[in-house]
Amino acid sequence: MDLSTHLTGSGSAEAITFDDLRGLRQDFTRFMLRHRFGMEEVVTKLHILRDEFALMHETNPIEHVASRLKSPDSLAEKIQRKGADPTWESISAAITDIAGVRVTCSFVSDVYRICDLLSQQQDVTVKEVRDYIANPKANGYRSLHALVSVPVYLSDGPVPVGVEVQFRTIAMDFWASLEHKIHYKYRGAVPEDLQDRLRDAAESAHGLDAQMEALHAEVRSLDDQGVSGLPDDVRAELRGGDDLVPSERLLDQLRRLAGEID
Numbered sequence: 001m002d003l004s005t006h007l008t009g010s011g012s013a014e015a016i017t018f019d020d021l022r023g024l025r026q027d028f029t030r031f032m033l034r035h036r037f038g039m040e041e042v043v044t045k046l047h048i049l050r051d052e053f054a055l056m057h058e059t060n061p062i063e064h065v066a067s068r069l070k071s072p073d074s075l076a077e078k079i080q081r082k083g084a085d086p087t088w089e090s091i092s093a094a095i096t097d098i099a100g101v102r103v104t105c106s107f108v109s110d111v112y113r114i115c116d117l118l119s120q121q122q123d124v125t126v127k128e129v130r131d132y133i134a135n136p137k138a139n140g141y142r143s144l145h146a147l148v149s150v151p152v153y154l155s156d157g158p159v160p161v162g163v164e165v166q167f168r169t170i171a172m173d174f175w176a177s178l179e180h181k182i183h184y185k186y187r188g189a190v191p192e193d194l195q196d197r198l199r200d201a202a203e204s205a206h207g208l209d210a211q212m213e214a215l216h217a218e219v220r221s222l223d224d225q226g227v228s229g230l231p232d233d234v235r236a237e238l239r240g241g242d243d244l245v246p247s248e249r250l251l252d253q254l255r256r257l258a259g260e261i262d
């Protein structure tokens, strides 16, 4: 598929016909549809994992799964910025997040665990992993990105489709959505002072993740030692229930517990 034949016809912009435009629109629809199907395949896989954890295990490492197809405007901007050749194949290769899935997890260890569980599936091919948790971006951005390919079975056979899966904790997601809003508000030219504060906030979010992970590990080891008799609501909260932010109530309960264990 070569976009340039549609875009320039016989070499000049004036040569575009309605048939060219119709063809281009059809090709674009087909192109985006494939990415939507690929995205839906990955979302289904993650929902299966989430539901299995929820029904069969006491903990659920997946908090939330969201997905989005890149908008035509955002896609056009990125094609231009990356200087991709005007063919569908080149665009697919250069723009890896046309189909995007975001998985929010409770703890950093869950982020890596769910990424592994998805990556190990037989029909998932991992093209690249970008670990912005181990190597955060200069602005403080943290997330684990897996660029995967999944087969989509169309009427004329299977086609591999690339999907970018972003795995993050709730704290990372909170930070990233705020940074995204600020970035757009200032159209990329974020004032230095705000950039510094965002970097500080990213470090605080990272600190919170580390604290939560440590608490979680401690409680798991208590469970492994067979310590019983914790009130149900405390167990639920410590096991990563609905409330993942360490509320005052949770901290009080922990203090109480610490006293009891001493």
Ligand code: 0O2
Binding pocket: 070, 074, 095, 096, 097, 130, 137, 139, 141, 145, 175, 176, 177, 179, 180
């Ligand atoms: P949207 O609105 O989510 O679609 P790049 O060249 O940096 O634009 P690339 O090379 O495709 O992107 O890969 P990268 O760096 O892994 O980024 C892909 C996506 O990750 C971005 O898509 C964002 O969703 C997210 N991301 C990466 N860096 C940042 C960051 O610093 N802050 C935030 N908030 N998100 C980030 P888009 O197209 O930028 O945005």
